[in-house]
Amino acid sequence: MPLHIQTPYIRSQVASRRLGKDVLFKLEAMQPSGSFKLRGVGAVCDARRAAGSRRFVSSSGGNAGIAVAYAGRELGVPVLVVVPESTSARARDLIRLEGAELIVHGASWAEANMFAQSVLSPHDAFVHPFDEPELWQGHSTMIDEMAAAGPKPDAVVLAVGGGGLLCGVLEGLARNGWGDVPVVAAETQGADCYARSIAQGRPVELPAITSVATSLGAKRPCDAAVEWATRHTVENIVVSDAAAVAASLRFLDEHRILVEPACGAALAALDAASTVLAAASRIAVIVCGGVTATVEYLQALSSRER
The missing domain is CATH 3.40.50.1100 (Rossmann fold)
Incomplete structure (x- = not known):
């Protein structure tokens, strides 16, 4: 038996109504360790x-x-x-x-x-x-579950740090015949090594991580994540720390699940300007989780970022 569990893949009524689209959440925050x-x-x-x-x-x-x-x-x-x-x-x-x-x-x-x-x-x-192919294979199983449980999304939104989740999701999309589904890769300002790497066409290393989303704290993405963008549609979105924290707090209010600002980056991307999301009728968001934040910590960050 695998160590991970099959997580819920649910439609969010509140997010769907706000955005005027079907929004589905893959709740990886429910894993026993607290994250994907x-x-x-x-x-x-x-x-x-x-x-x-x-x-x-x-x-x-x-x-x-x-x-x-x-x-x-x-x-x-x-x-x-x-x-x-x-x-x-x-x-x-x-x-x-x-x-x-x-x-x-x-x-x-x-x-x-x-x-x-x-x-x-x-x-x-x-x-x-x-940065490990066997690791990506493990992460890809979340897409197997999504394909078995529900309809095909028009876009998948996720947060990117070093690129392990991205590589796993892209592998899972390809395996399930969803290779035409674009991915929106979200990062916070100050932890945006992937967006900078895609812009330059090669892995770029940040001089330092200055974002509060420390779980996105790889200064350089893995080579495979950069290479994937040459054969799959990936749109990069960079949000502010304030937006990521606000999205985490809103998710807690609306869905009673606490996630880190790193995960909040993907949630905040739903409200950012995006060509891919504007064209999508059904959006799947990987709620990657994270257990190192507390309610008090998020509230303190929110007050500081105002």
């Missing part, structure tokens, strides 16, 4: 344990580390997660809560990732948070 990350991470961890790995090592800004820690606990395999100093105390606590060893190293995910790679032993398995 468990799909790919679970698949990788399952395979690595079967191959004889005795410990899982990962680097993460939060959600991937929580997913690896959850997977290790469920599979009975020790876990080491390395996070940067920017990772919130709540995320660190949630990783420890799953029983994983936690090391804080470096100012950015890139530095944490280098350290995690340096401590690998021959019997360890490294679980990359976004």
